[in-house]
Amino acid sequence: MALDNKNNEFKVIGSTPNRPDGLDKVTGRARFGADISVPGMLHGAVVRSPHAHAKIVKIDASKALAMKGVKAVITRADFPEGLEGEDWNLQENAMAGEKALYDGHAVAAVAATSPLAARDAAKLIEVEYEVLLHVTDVDEAMKDGAPAIREGAADYSVPEGLHPNVVRFFDTGMGDLDKGFAEADLVVERSYTTEAAHQGYIEPHACLGQMGADGRGELWCCTQGHWFIRRMSTAVLGVETTNIRVTPSEIGGGFGGKTTITIEPLSLALSRKAGGAPVKMVMNRGEVLRATGPTSSASMDIKMGMTKDGKITAAHGTFRMQGGAFPGAPVDVTTMLAFANYTIENVHHIGYDVITNRPKQAAYRAPGAPMAAFAVESTVDEMCRTLGLDPIETRLKNASRDGTRSTFGPKFGPVGLVESLEAARDHANYKMPLGPNQGRGVASGYWMNWGGETSASVAMSEDGTVTVSVGTPDIGGSRASMALMAAEAFGIAYENVRVNISDTGALGVNEPTHGSRATYASGLATIKAAEECITKMCKRAADKWGIDADAVIWEDGSAKPSGPNAGEFDPLSIGEICAEMGETGGPISGHYEGSPTGFSGSFGTHVVDVEIDPETGHTTVLRYLVVQDAGKAIHPAYVEGQFQGGAAQGIGWALNEEYIYGEDGRLQNPVFLDYRIPVASDLPMIDTVIVEVPNPGHPYGVRGVGETGITPPLPALANAIADATGLRMRGLPMTPPKILAALKAQKNG
Amino acid sequence: MVEINLWSGLRRFADGKDKVEVSGKTVGEILDDLVARYPGMAPVIKAGVSISVDGEIIPTGRREPVKEDSEVFLLQRLKGG
Numbered sequence: 001m002a003l004d005n006k007n008n009e010f011k012v013i014g015s016t017p018n019r020p021d022g023l024d025k026v027t028g029r030a031r032f033g034a035d036i037s038v039p040g041m042l043h044g045a046v047v048r049s050p051h052a053h054a055k056i057v058k059i060d061a062s063k064a065l066a067m068k069g070v071k072a073v074i075t076r077a078d079f080p081e082g083l084e085g086e087d088w089n090l091q092e093n094a095m096a097g098e099k100a101l102y103d104g105h106a107v108a109a110v111a112a113t114s115p116l117a118a119r120d121a122a123k124l125i126e127v128e129y130e131v132l133l134h135v136t137d138v139d140e141a142m143k144d145g146a147p148a149i150r151e152g153a154a155d156y157s158v159p160e161g162l163h164p165n166v167v168r169f170f171d172t173g174m175g176d177l178d179k180g181f182a183e184a185d186l187v188v189e190r191s192y193t194t195e196a197a198h199q200g201y202i203e204p205h206a207c208l209g210q211m212g213a214d215g216r217g218e219l220w221c222c223t224q225g226h227w228f229i230r231r232m233s234t235a236v237l238g239v240e241t242t243n244i245r246v247t248p249s250e251i252g253g254g255f256g257g258k259t260t261i262t263i264e265p266l267s268l269a270l271s272r273k274a275g276g277a278p279v280k281m282v283m284n285r286g287e288v289l290r291a292t293g294p295t296s297s298a299s300m301d302i303k304m305g306m307t308k309d310g311k312i313t314a315a316h317g318t319f320r321m322q323g324g325a326f327p328g329a330p331v332d333v334t335t336m337l338a339f340a341n342y343t344i345e346n347v348h349h350i351g352y353d354v355i356t357n358r359p360k361q362a363a364y365r366a367p368g369a370p371m372a373a374f375a376v377e378s379t380v381d382e383m384c385r386t387l388g389l390d391p392i393e394t395r396l397k398n399a400s401r402d403g404t405r406s407t408f409g410p411k412f413g414p415v416g417l418v419e420s421l422e423a424a425r426d427h428a429n430y431k432m433p434l435g436p437n438q439g440r441g442v443a444s445g446y447w448m449n450w451g452g453e454t455s456a457s458v459a460m461s462e463d464g465t466v467t468v469s470v471g472t473p474d475i476g477g478s479r480a481s482m483a484l485m486a487a488e489a490f491g492i493a494y495e496n497v498r499v500n501i502s503d504t505g506a507l508g509v510n511e512p513t514h515g516s517r518a519t520y521a522s523g524l525a526t527i528k529a530a531e532e533c534i535t536k537m538c539k540r541a542a543d544k545w546g547i548d549a550d551a552v553i554w555e556d557g558s559a560k561p562s563g564p565n566a567g568e569f570d571p572l573s574i575g576e577i578c579a580e581m582g583e584t585g586g587p588i589s590g591h592y593e594g595s596p597t598g599f600s601g602s603f604g605t606h607v608v609d610v611e612i613d614p615e616t617g618h619t620t621v622l623r624y625l626v627v628q629d630a631g632k633a634i635h636p637a638y639v640e641g642q643f644q645g646g647a648a649q650g651i652g653w654a655l656n657e658e659y660i661y662g663e664d665g666r667l668q669n670p671v672f673l674d675y676r677i678p679v680a681s682d683l684p685m686i687d688t689v690i691v692e693v694p695n696p697g698h699p700y701g702v703r704g705v706g707e708t709g710i711t712p713p714l715p716a717l718a719n720a721i722a723d724a725t726g727l728r729m730r731g732l733p734m735t736p737p738k739i740l741a742a743l744k745a746q747k748n749g
Numbered sequence: 750m751v752e753i754n755l756w757s758g759l760r761r762f763a764d765g766k767d768k769v770e771v772s773g774k775t776v777g778e779i780l781d782d783l784v785a786r787y788p789g790m791a792p793v794i795k796a797g798v799s800i801s802v803d804g805e806i807i808p809t810g811r812r813e814p815v816k817e818d819s820e821v822f823l824l825q826r827l828k829g830g
Contacts, residue, residue, distance in 0.1 A: 156792035157758060170825065171758030199830075256830020332825035348757070363830035409754055409822035410801040448827065451808060514830055597807050697805070707830060 012487045013700055016637040017494045019480040021250070030250045033206030033222030034282045041208065042071055044270050044281040045118035046263065047108040047125045048291060049100030052134035052357040052665025053147065056100060056127065059108055064124040069113035072273035073125065076107075079269065080238030089326045091236040093360045094265050100129065101149065101325035102357050103666040104290025111270040111279045134357040134665040138322035139299050141165045141356045149325055149355045165355050167327040170335045172408065173316075173348030180314025180346030184305025188383050191301050192375040194714070194732040195658035196294040196322075199364050200649070200677045203252025204288045209267030210278040215239040217271065219246045221264055224254040224473055225512020230504050233265040237272075244268065247503040248473045255649070256363030259512045262292050289670040293362025294659055296321040296329040298371040302379045308387060310394040312380075314346040315339050315407075319372060322354045323361035329353045330361075330368030338372035339407040340446045341417060341603070342398040347407045357665050363514060365649060366447045366707035370714050374654075374732060377443040377715030382728060391442040391719070392425045392605075400446075400603070416629025416693035417444060417603035423689045424605040429625040438611045438622065439724025445711025448601040449704040450515025455508035456525035458486065458533050459589040462582075464557075464575030466490060466533075468526050469502040471510025472518040476645075476706060477638035484634050485523045485700065489530035491557035492574060508593050516704025519634060520599050520695075525592035527699050532590030540584045541572045598697020602705055604628030606647065606712035610720040617740030619655055619721065625687045631695040631703030639705050644686040646709020652678040653710070654717040658733050751779050751815055754822045762789035776800055777811030779821070797826040 024030035061073040076097045083091050096107045108125050112118040133147040140146055141163070148164040157169045181187055203222055211217030215237075223229045226246040234241045251258065263281040270279040283292070298321045305314040317338045323329030331351035339347055384391045399417045406412055421444065424430060434440060457469040468486050472478060483497040490497075511517065538552040541559035545552075551566035552559050558571035581588050609622040626643040633639040656676045660668040669675045694701030714732060722728050727742045750770040755763055763769050764787070771786060773779035780800070784791050799808050801822040807813045808827065815821060 155796060169758065170756070172756035172825075174757075259830070333827060336825060336827075365830045367830045408824065409756075410804045410806070410820070410824075413804050448806070450827065453809075515827070595808065595810050597805050597810060597813065599806070 010488060012484050012494055013632065013634055014636060015484070016635055017480065019477050020483065020499065021474065021479060032203055032252055033249045036208045036220045036249060037280065038208065038278050041278040041280050042111040042113060042274055043115040043118045044109055044111050044267055044279045045122040046106045046266065046287070047122045047127065049096065049103060049105040049107055050666070051100055051129055051131050052103050052136065053132040053149070054100045054129035055132060056096060056098060056107060057130050058128040060126040061108065063126070064110055064121040067117070067121050067124060069117040070110060070121045071113070071277065072111045072270050074109050074266065074269045074273055078273060079236065083235070087235040090232050090261060093326060094236055094261060102359050104287065104359060106266065106291065109266045109270055111274050136356050136358055136661040136665055138297055138320050138354050138356060141322060141354050142320065142352065149357060153327060153355060155327070166352050167355055168331065168353035170332055170349065170351035172335055175346030177314050177316060177346050177348055181305045183307065183313040185308045186383055186387060187303065187305045188379055189303040190379055190730060192378065192730045194298045194371045194374055196297040196358065197364065197653040197657040198289055198294040198675065199255035199257035201253030201255060201257060204283040204285060205258070205262050205292060206282040207264045207267050208278055208280045209264060209271050210276065211244070211268040211272045212276040213272065216243045217268060219244055219264060219268060220249060221246065222249045222251045222258060224251065224258040224475065224514055225510070226504050227471065227509045228259055228512050229261055229264055232261045233268060236261065236265045237268060245503055245505045248501055251473050251475055254475055255365045256367055256514060257293055259514050260293070260362055285672060286670040289675060290667050291359055293324070293360055295364035295367060296323045296361050300371065300375040302375045304379050304383065306383045306387065310387065310389045310397050312342050312344050312398045315344050316348045317372065317376065318350045320352045320354060321371070322356040322358065324358040325355055326360045327353055327355065328361060333368035334372045336408040337369050337446055337448065338376050341395065341400060341444045342407065343400055343404040344407055365646060365710040369445065369447055369711045370650065370653065373443065373445050373711045374714035374718065377712065378718050378730065381715065381719040381722065392421050395444055396421050413600060414693050414696065415601060415603055416691045419691045419693055420444070420603055420605040420627040420629055423627045423691055424607050424625060427607065427625055427689060429607050429609070429623055429687060432609065432623065434609065437614060437724055438609060439720045439722065441608050441716040441718065441720030441723060442605065443712040443716035443719060444603060444605045445708055446601055446603050447516060447707040447711065449520065449599045450517040451521050451596040451599045452511035452515060452517050453509050453595050454521040454525045455510055455593045456522055456529050457507060457589060457591050458526065458529040459587070460533055460578045460581065462578055464573065464578040465496045466492070468497060468499045469506060470499065470522040470526065471502055471507045472513040472522045473501050475513055476642055477635060478513070478518045478522065480638065481519045481634040482523060482526050486526050486530050489527050490534065490574060491555065516706040517599065520698055520702050520704050521596050523634065523702055524596050524698055528592040529590035533588055536588050537574065537577045540577050540581065543584065544572070545569045598695070600631065600695040600697055600703055602629050602703045602708045604708045604712060606716040608716045608720050610717065610724055612721060612724045612739060614743060617736035617743060619734065619739065621651060621684055623684050623687070626709060627689040627691060628705060628708055629691040629693050629703060630705045631698065632692055632701035633690050634700065634702060636690060639690055640688040642705045643688045643709045646707070647686050647713050648678055648683055650710040650713025651683065651717065654714045654732060654734060656733050656735060751817055751819060751821055753779065753783060756823065756825070759790065759793060759823070762793065763787045774815060775811060776802070776807055776813045776815060779815055799824040799826055
């Protein structure tokens with residue numbers, strides 16, 4: 001669906017008003033997942049496997065059930081049988097069946113009258129395990145002799161002869177690799193690894209579920225997508241979708257990790273078994289890290305060819321990614337987007353989705369893209385250094401742009417990679433002199449964005465103010481963006497628009513706030529629904545004036561005759577029309593339902609300066625620049641926030657964050673003290689430049705901006721460290737001990 | 750007829766071809782005809798694909814129009830965070 005371009009002379013778009021939820025959040029009035037409480041509710045706790053891989057021989061809950069205050073215990077026996085495909089995966093992940101598949105896998109749950117009683121009761125549930133061989137490393141899981149985690153899990157795509165832990169296989173490319181590599185003056189072939197990193201949202205998962213014996217009920221939860229939660233939870237429980245109404249709370253971060261179910265179906269199942277009493281469940285941080293999805297870890301081989309003057313002639317990538325004990329590692333995206341920054345005639349990608357004894361991976365900001373960017377952008381940087389080429393000029397020489405064919409097939413439309421590279425090159429940060437042990441790194445990244453199923457409503461109030469109802473939870477300030485777009489469409493003040501996140505009973509199906517789609521898709525829906533209201537208000541004015549509706553235009557919040565031939569009438573303001581709507585035909589509202597396809601990807605370029613402490617191997621990030629294409633920045637401050645947030649998470653992934661598994665297959669660092677995300681004192685002020693190459697597929701030119709920002713930091717940091725030390729780090733995270741060891745090895749020759 | 754570009758891993762389901770011709774005027778019709786001509790493609794389509802028509806990526810819409818001279822690519826189903 002191509003939408004008309006508007007000759008944009010914006011009045012409120014591009015301003016930076018306070019977010020409508022700001023006061024509630026700073027005063028503590030905002031209600032997050034764990035803030036939901038109702039009279040008579042019970043509290044749930046989960047029994048989790050202490051083993052990476054074990055057969056569940058027996059579960060004895062008799063002691064727990066005999067405890068005062070305990071109202072229900074559930075195991076897999078309380079869930080329906082016969083599910084297939086991803087529904088089975090979701091059910092198996094929510095509650096283990098015959099085997100526990102990873103450290104932290106839920107094997108039983110209990111509901112009691114207090115949180116303490118529930119936790120005590122969980123300790124009384126006796127589980128007998130038969131421990132099995134395990135594997136947590138992606139390369140090990142593919143080797144002969146590795147324990148097969150689930151025979152028969154592979155889909156149609158996997159060729160014969162691969163290990164049963166390989167469950168999906170991708171092979172895509174174009175051109176003639178042999179010819180391309182023969183044309184190169186330099187061919188570089190390198191291997192890289194990245195570790196699993198968690199989304200690290202501040203708010204742990206929390207929900208309150210209530211379901212009666214008739215299978216009907218309600219669920220309140222923190223989520224990025226409550227229609228997804230409804231569909232997944234009801235599928236796992238074997239009840240019809242509309243039986244459960246899901247209401248989202250405010251959300252303290254998600255980054256992809258709250259697009260799927262964890263404890264939600266457990267609270268509903270416990271409630272049903274406890275006679276319909278509501279059951280509240282709140283994860284602690286250890287549960288979040290052990291049992292909810294981090295992103296995949298990856299092992300990658302890259303081969304690229306380049307001429308002396310910097311033309312990339314060929315590229316080949318092999319990507320092995322583990323997504324925990326279930327299919328779903330984002331290797332499909334990895335293989336598609338790995339070389340997307342560049343116009344390369346001869347390119348090939350191979351991808352393996354591998355299962356291991358780790359938690360089921362979940363989406364994490366540009367899922368799959370940062371790993372490939374680390375490998376590819378590191379290789380490009382190494383080639384530039386070898387050939388004595390400027391990294392930005394070399395990227396400009398090969399950059400994807402309007403009309404070039406992407407490495408995944410289709411041609412690009414208008415995109416902003418060239419503009420982001422030029423802005424980075426011209427920025428003061430790129431010219432700052434560097435001192436001893438300091439280095440500069442550059443990398444670019446891409447995310448292709450998303451449309452998705454979208455439903456929204458706009459309703460006029462009697463005083464001419466406006467209520468917008470959307471189905472995409474507000475994580476990064478989207479209510480402000482929706483209000484700005486509605487205000488722009490109506491020609492009214494931002495303050496005259498209220499935006500609600502509706503529950504599943506109030507709108508048609510909405511995909512989650514994922515894929516950087518909310519501002520694009522819900523924004524487009526808001527504008528379209530507002531335009532329907534405007535059409536109706538013009539009709540009301542036309543009826544009052546006794547002229548044809550086509551002779552009425554809408555300007556600056558009022559209906560006006562379109563010209564002298566339409567007659568001479570004073571404009572009717574939005575307030576005047578709405579004040580009379582009860583007598584002129586009843587309520588006025590507008591709707592949009594659709595799956596918009598005019599989304600367009602966002603390119604970005606990052607420049608980072610670091611200083612390496614030769615005594616400790618510690619990396620200090622001296623300055624950091626994000627340049628990214630937003631299409632049109634609806635609320636520039638929140639766009640900058642997305643840029644900075646992506647960079648901060650990428651810096652953590654590059655330098656510190658990792659899932660560490662012991663020989664026993666258990667997670668060794670399930671607390672934030674040991675799983676170290678960056679804190680404010682670790683980071684400099686992150687500078688931003690917003691590039692605006694309008695997306696022709698959105699009325700105001702919007703592109704999603706949420707995900708691209710996490711893609712370049714991984715290679716940008718590696719490239720900066722290489723510049724500072726001469727060391728090429730090819731495994732993440734680049735922790736001080738690893739850098740120190742590499743420095744020592746370098747010193748010793 | 751409409752030409753669909755397949756990703757190379759699908760050649761084994763399409764008689765070794767990476768481009769196939771099918772008939773249809775919508776995304777749904779060309780996908781249905783693709784499966785009719787190459788039954789090995791059925792699990793691929795069932796598992797979910799995205800399709801690019803003249804550079805516009807259509808995640809799920811079977812009713813989106815396709816012209817005979819459209820440039821069509823079958824892509825892996827995408828999702829984001």
